[in-house]
Amino acid sequence: MNYVVGIDVGTRMTRAVVVDDTGCERGRICQETGARLEVAAQQTLEELCVRHGVDRNLIVYVASTGYGRYRVPFRQIQITEMTCHAVGALRQFPGTRTVLDVGAMNSRALRIADNGRVVAFRMNDRCASGAGRFLERVAKSLEIELEQIGALSLRAQDPQPISSICAVLAESEVINHVTAGKPVEDILRGAHNSIAERVVALVRQVGAQPEITVTGGVTRNAGMVAALEERLGSCVNVSADSEYAGALGAAILAQQRWQRLQETPSSPERATA
Incomplete structure (x- = not known):
């Protein structure tokens, strides 16, 4: 099984959501961002994998969003907050x-x-x-x-x-x-x-x-x-999941992007949406 991750690097908190290749959410995490955005992103991903039993080697695609989306070195794509929150909110409340x-x-x-x-x-x-x-x-x-x-x-x-x-x-x-x-x-x-x-x-x-x-x-x-x-x-509409809307939206879009890449392998791996 493969996984994709959406990571939302905000000014105060960094949130991440992992989704499997069937589209099901497998876990989430929220940690303080701090001053070093790259470190926050890396630590959040590592803790996400540890806490939810996800093999880092099976993560095939990462989409970043939020204030620090350009500072995520392991991303494949960066997506605006607006796009991610829209997609995430719609998934949470159709x-x-x-x-x-x-x-x-x-x-x-x-x-x-x-x-x-x-x-x-x-x-x-x-x-x-x-x-x-x-x-x-x-x-x-x-x-x-x-x-x-x-x-x-x-x-x-x-x-x-x-x-x-x-x-x-x-x-x-x-x-x-x-x-x-x-x-x-x-x-x-x-x-x-x-x-x-x-x-x-x-x-x-x-x-x-x-x-x-x-x-x-x-x-x-x-x-x-x-x-x-x-x-x-x-x-x-608000729930305990609402703070993860950005990361969830990024994960959903990451999965869609990964699926398109499988259909057209020549597509660029790094882009902006």
Whole structure:
């Protein structure tokens, strides 16, 4: 049996999914990226093989995506995040027509066709105030573990507004709320609402259609999901697998690419999709 791997090298986390030659997922893994992207990619692949009993020599194709996709030395192809998240979200939730990917540094909204093709997109890449890294800074300012802030935000009674579009200025607003004695829960809810407002603005620009599927690391944050649903006025698709949508999409596309190569062996082994 042969395997293909999709690896999503993000600014904070690196995720990988392995799929066998029948198209079935055989395992996944998530590890911190750190400063050395090549090392993160290599270690993630090695741990994926060890943890799920995959022979590295039987991995015939690797597709990379994410912020560090060009820094994966063992890849055969690199694919944009948009393409991978669209394909991965559609596999996880077949009714998906809008994808909302909220990562550590960037947020993007995609409208997709029923085959996963991206037909419209908008991206917020100017400032981290519209993405997950801002929540990390808020958690650090409040001296709270990142994993706790979502649940705490759901306890808010009077969410405190955070209006700055700059992450640095928004962090100053958080500090001002702390100085004013505002409850931590209310400050956190305000931070989540701030991101949700910016992200939902992207959704409206692409002409969102149901079903809406959320991907990216923030899907583990119940407070963020709640804030998004409140502003969208509808429920969204999200599961424990949603953070792996990019890596899964890369793996699916890797398998398709490998199959085409078997039919046309003269095709180039390294390309960009």
